Amino acid sequence: MAKVQTKDLLEQFKLELVAGEGGLEREFIMSDISRPGVELTGYFRYYPKARLQVLGKTELSYFNELSSEERIERSNRLCTDITPCIVISRGMDIPVELINACDESDVPLLRSPYKTTRVVSRLTNFLEAKFAPFTTMHGVLVDIHGVGVLITGQSGVGKSETALELVKRGHRLVADDSVEIRQEDYDRLIGSSPDLIEHLLEIRGLGIINVMTLFGASAVRSLKKIDYVINLESWDEKKQYDRIGMDEETIKIIDVDIPKAIVPVRPGRNLAVIIEVAAMNFRLKRLGVNAAEEFSSRLTKMIDQEKTSVDKGVDYD
Structure with missing residues (x-):
């Protein structure tokens, strides 16, 4: 299995490192990517914490509507000891609560200027190529x-x-x-x-x-x-x-x-x-x-013609 670290994403896609510099050598164990929208509501029962996490405009818009206490709590739960990194798309401003949580847990927080769908597509293609059989x-x-x-x-x-x-x-x-x-x-x-x-x-x-x-x-x-x-x-x-x-x-x-x-x-x-x-x-x-197939078709057609000629008693000699 290929060895992929968070710092490889920085080099490959020229992402901006915002926080969590101490975790750049964290390794990916799968190619799947997650957009933790449900988790931001507080439901973490099935949180795929080992995946790369991408927060787009929808997720951050909802996150900013939460109270300060809720943002701190959600940020701490997003940043686990096996989360490889969190990527913010569209070059958006990042809430200070998420930055602090990433620094405390050494989860790299990266930012990309591109749209969310493009970020997810490029990261998925990169990781799937690395983890391919x-x-x-x-x-x-x-x-x-x-x-x-x-x-x-x-x-x-x-x-x-x-x-x-x-x-x-x-x-x-x-x-x-x-x-x-x-x-x-x-x-x-x-x-x-x-x-x-x-x-x-x-x-x-x-x-x-x-x-x-x-x-x-x-x-x-x-x-x-x-x-x-x-x-x-x-x-x-x-x-x-x-x-x-x-x-x-x-x-x-x-x-x-x-x-x-x-x-x-x-x-x-x-x-x-x-x-x-x-x-x-x-x-x-x-x-x-x-x-x-063309030759076989010609041969079959010729045989059929010869057979028809014999059946009709035609003598070409």
């Missing part, structure tokens, strides 16, 4: 015409060499050898490279090369959604490979099923071109153009 896979991730293609296969099958050829053809490298994958939504996988080997490519016989230095900044990118998996394997004469493209396999990564293709490797095959065309064909399928 995570795994690492051996392979190469390349952006080919906007399609994130994860190339997998046994060591030495030619993944890195193929990626190098794809980069020379104008595509972009995301990660080589080790791909870090996060599930940022129920059907969305984001791949990136470990910091140690970012922009680097290992070519046997040459060693480590820096793709960005050799080919420029346009040849790399930091992360990419994984759309398609292509597994390279040594050609097996006894195995039947798909020659039409009607069979659609998938591979489960974390909790997401990703379309997968198997490409056999043997001397004379230009893997870079094959993978490039596979990515383009994948894009066409998403746009509703399926060459395999």
Whole structure:
């Protein structure tokens, strides 16, 4: 699980620290965000105190209508020993009672100039990305015409060499050898490279090369959604490979099923071109153009025509 501290929000979103400086190293244990409107009325039975608390215009307007004693009592109950921080939106003035409570309990009190919905949306996206399910896979991730293609296969099958050829053809490298994958939504996988080997490519016989230095900044990118998996394997004469493209396999990564293709490797095959065309064909399928289905439809139509001709006793000879 990722380690996220309140000070990370300050650095990421340039929030203003108003009070509770002593609690900037408090850690988040979940990505959920709470807007404690009911709690300001005095009902704290189900108060989600471990969540990030956001107070918008509605909450502060009600809070300011309370008596001084009630504001002190509500502020003290909002600030617990596990509350990561409280964020005030719209750059609004903050009641002194809440500031004092945050200073006494070391709960960071932050302020943002943006609207509440925007603050909640950005903070939610940030925390969900940090707490997203995570795994690492051996392979190469390349952006080919906007399609994130994860190339997998046994060591030495030619993944890195193929990626190098794809980069020379104008595509972009995301990660080589080790791909870090996060599930940022129920059907969305984001791949990136470990910091140690970012922009680097290992070519046997040459060693480590820096793709960005050799080919420029346009040849790399930091992360990419994984759309398609292509597994390279040594050609097996006894195995039947798909020659039409009607069979659609998938591979489960974390909790997401990703379309997968198997490409056999043997001397004379230009893997870079094959993978490039596979990515383009994948894009066409998403746009509703399926060459395999079109061929199958033509074949079926031709068979039906031949059958009809035979039934009618027509002789074309």
